Every structure is written in structure tokens, then in C-alpha cells.
Amino acid sequence: MIPQSRRTLLLGAAAALATPSLALAQADIRGSGATRRNISSFERIEWRDHFDSLGVATIIADTNSRALHYWSGDGADYRLYPTSVPRTDELTRRGYTQIVRKKVGPTWTPTASMRAEDPSLPEFMPAGAGNPLGTHAMYLDWPAYLIHGTHDTRKIGRRSSSGCIGLYNEKIAELFAITPIGTQVKLL
Incomplete structure (x- = not known):
């Protein structure tokens, strides 16, 4: 096993935690209808x-x-x-x-x-x-x-x-x- 630096470990953990949020935000942008907010939390208004x-x-x-x-x-x-x-x-x-x-x-x-x-x-x-x-x-x-x-x-x-x-x-x-x-x- 190759030892990882603390920085590499922290960056990997942060990326893993962000992935579900980014995927949901991109799905919202494509119009999935799962939520009525964009990635900036502005409510969509008609x-x-x-x-x-x-x-x-x-x-x-x-x-x-x-x-x-x-x-x-x-x-x-x-x-x-x-x-x-x-x-x-x-x-x-x-x-x-x-x-x-x-x-x-x-x-x-x-x-x-x-x-x-x-x-x-x-x-x-x-x-x-x-x-x-x-x-x-x-x-x-x-x-x-x-x-x-x-x-x-x-x-x-x-x-x-x-x-x-x-x-x-x-x-x-x-x-x-x-x-x-x-x-x-x-x-x-």
C-alpha cells in the first residue's frame, strides 16, 4: 500500500463529499424536477x-x-x-x-x-x-x-x-x- 499525504487524503474526502451535491445540482439544471432551486439556492420563479x-x-x-x-x-x-x-x-x-x-x-x-x-x-x-x-x-x-x-x-x-x-x-x-x-x- 502506498502511503498518502494528509493533504491528498483531505482533498479526496472533500471531493467524495461534494460529488452527490454536484450530481443533484446538475440534475436540477437539466430539469429533473427533483427540486425547484438551482445550485446557488435561488428559487426558480415564473x-x-x-x-x-x-x-x-x-x-x-x-x-x-x-x-x-x-x-x-x-x-x-x-x-x-x-x-x-x-x-x-x-x-x-x-x-x-x-x-x-x-x-x-x-x-x-x-x-x-x-x-x-x-x-x-x-x-x-x-x-x-x-x-x-x-x-x-x-x-x-x-x-x-x-x-x-x-x-x-x-x-x-x-x-x-x-x-x-x-x-x-x-x-x-x-x-x-x-x-x-x-x-x-x-x-x-
Whole structure:
């Protein structure tokens, strides 16, 4: 018998433990129906469960799985993005809305409740590296609710916002480019 190093033994054990999970994830991707989750644990969502048509485009932001789903108006383009979501249910607005305005290099004015919670917040912040709205913002028809980027990448995948849906800056730039004004949005 050939002696194995500790490293070889650990790597072999890790690979053996991962194999069933990888096989199940690949089966799910192929549509086995065994589960309704992909390998990243985002829940698969069907737009037809929420809207009668795709309209000019459709976004569903799922605060439970912390994912944003995008469909183009013709249904040919589907994209899935990891997001940050509101810290608490009290900060979470759910329901139907739409994109009413888009801005590259958004400025930020904290709400009165944000400043009451954290008096050190500035009254206004110009666009730039320290701005919590990141590089791009899409405004909803609900006041003070946005889909925007973030410079703080640690926030993605977490309950970390004051009500908005946040994406990595490179992902919000991609979504911003393909999302027309009037896109219907639902927050779950």
C-alpha cells in the first residue's frame, strides 16, 4: 500500500463529499424536477405566476432568496442576479411597481428615518466612490425605493439595505443597459 499525504487524503474526502451535491445540482439544471432551486439556492420563479404579460420587460425581486429575475419584453432574454435586500420586514415594501427613472452616477439624500437612526449620515452625498447607491440607479414609482448598485460588495446576498434592492456595480450596469423605463416590477 502506498502511503498518502494528509493533504491528498483531505482533498479526496472533500471531493467524495461534494460529488452527490454536484450530481443533484446538475440534475436540477437539466430539469429533473427533483427540486425547484438551482445550485446557488435561488428559487426558480415564473413570470406568468405574477404578471399577465411581459410588457416592455419584467423584473421580480425575491427578498427571500435574495435574487432579482429579469425577462425582456419578448421573453428571449432571462437573467438572474444576486442582490442585497432590506434589513427587516418593516423596511421591505412588497407588491407591484415599475421603473420610472434611471440615473448613471446617482446622488443620495438619506431619508429622515435613516438620519434619525444614524445621525452621522450626511444630508446629501454626490455621486462617487462613497455613495451607497453605487454607479447606477433605477427608481421605482414608490418614493425612496430603488434598484441600485453598491460599492460595498459585502452587502450582496445579505439583509443589509434600508428598503432598496442592491446589486454589484457591474451587474447593475448590465441590468441598467437592458431595462427600459416602464419595466414592470414586483417585489416578493
